[in-house]
Amino acid sequence: MSKILIVADHLDGQLNSSTARTVACAAEIGGDIDILVLADNAGPIAEAAAGLDGVSRVLTVERAENAHPLAAIYAPQIAAAAAQGEYSHVLGPNTTFGKDLMPRVAAKLGVAMVTDIAAVHGPHEFERPIYAGNAVNTVKAPDGQTLVASVRCASYGAVGAGGSAAVEALSLDAELPGHTRFVELQASSSDRPDLQTAGKVVSGGRGVGSEENFKVIYDFADKIGAAVGASRAAVDAGYVPNDMQVGQTGKIISPELYMCFGISGAIQHLAGIKDAGTIVAINKDEEAPIFEVADFGLVGDLFKVLPDLEQAVGK
Numbered sequence: 001m002s003k004i005l006i007v008a009d010h011l012d013g014q015l016n017s018s019t020a021r022t023v024a025c026a027a028e029i030g031g032d033i034d035i036l037v038l039a040d041n042a043g044p045i046a047e048a049a050a051g052l053d054g055v056s057r058v059l060t061v062e063r064a065e066n067a068h069p070l071a072a073i074y075a076p077q078i079a080a081a082a083a084q085g086e087y088s089h090v091l092g093p094n095t096t097f098g099k100d101l102m103p104r105v106a107a108k109l110g111v112a113m114v115t116d117i118a119a120v121h122g123p124h125e126f127e128r129p130i131y132a133g134n135a136v137n138t139v140k141a142p143d144g145q146t147l148v149a150s151v152r153c154a155s156y157g158a159v160g161a162g163g164s165a166a167v168e169a170l171s172l173d174a175e176l177p178g179h180t181r182f183v184e185l186q187a188s189s190s191d192r193p194d195l196q197t198a199g200k201v202v203s204g205g206r207g208v209g210s211e212e213n214f215k216v217i218y219d220f221a222d223k224i225g226a227a228v229g230a231s232r233a234a235v236d237a238g239y240v241p242n243d244m245q246v247g248q249t250g251k252i253i254s255p256e257l258y259m260c261f262g263i264s265g266a267i268q269h270l271a272g273i274k275d276a277g278t279i280v281a282i283n284k285d286e287e288a289p290i291f292e293v294a295d296f297g298l299v300g301d302l303f304k305v306l307p308d309l310e311q312a313v314g315k
């Protein structure tokens with residue numbers, strides 16, 4: 001039977017929902033599921049992790065060096081925990097956090113890694129998207145060694161929070177490197193929902209035309225309680241910061257509702273919204289490829305359509 005260790009993804013004392021999605025993938029693999037929380041104060045994070053359905057144990061490693069999620073500091077501890085607990089699988093989310101961290105864990109353990117698990121065929125056989133989501137690759141990982149993998153969170157819903165796993169402090173013998181230290185975190189702060197986990201996302205593309213014009217996108221998003229995303233063209237043109245980019249080289253998201261304004265629908269953009277529930281596209285070009293994937297399409301000038309939409313939502 002598999003023995004699975006999941007690395008908790010957290011920030012500012014809060015467990016990211018990507019962890020609950022990773023647990024859903026682990027449940028498909030089957031076996032015992034433990035969650036490892038590395039933090040300076042693990043309390044509230046461990047409590048949230050212990051509540052996730054299907055989790056057997058939450059293991060905490062509290063030390064000052066774990067105050068910030070530095071991959072170079074976390075990786076040797078995760079590798080030590082994996083070896084000490086003789087885990088068959090070590091899973092993390094394919095968020096920015098997991099993409100940075102999990103390959104280092106694999107390197108520390110001296111094993112290969114499977115990235116972006118989107119479906120499970122068996123404990124060592126998985127589906128993962130390739131070519132910007134245009135093809136699906138089935139990979140078989142070698143048996144008999146610890147499997148390190150990242151989970152494509154957009155492909156999994158979060159498990160429920162009705163569990164009550166035991167929380168245990170773990171003592172590890174791991175040497176931490178001295179070459180990497182936390183200096184500062186520069187992140188845009190926003191009262192809007194988080195782009196990667198929001199249920200509704202409103203995105204703007206090159207068609208929005210300027211940074212100033214993006215105000216109409218923000219205003220509409222605020223009206224319906226949505227997060228704001230953008231195409232790479234909008235990011236490259238400097239209309240919005242790059243952490244808002246959706247797509248192959250941006251964020252992969254799976255909101256229930258995705259509304260995009262002035263976005264043509266390039267395959268690299270579509271790669272980021274493949275798992276969205278309902279896609280609504282507003283574009284003035286009726287030939288735009290986005291209409292091929294949209295559930296609802298409106299051909300029109302976004303600057304004329306948006307005020308009407310706002311009014312309709314207001315009613």
Ligand code: FAD
Nearest residue numbers: 205206207231232233247248249250262264268269284302
């Ligand atoms: P455009 O393709 O220029 O489309 C603008 C659209 O706005 C047009 O369809 C136009 O009809 C419409 N429009 C203009 N004015 C209005 C108006 N007033 N009202 C309504 N509609 C209007 N792109 C991403 O988005 N995410 C990625 O992660 C990404 N990764 C990439 C990775 C690689 C390796 C490469 C090569 C490209 C990547 N791209 C990515 C870029 C991608 O190929 C496209 O260039 C980009 O998505 C285009 O953005 P856009 O749709 O905003 O712009």
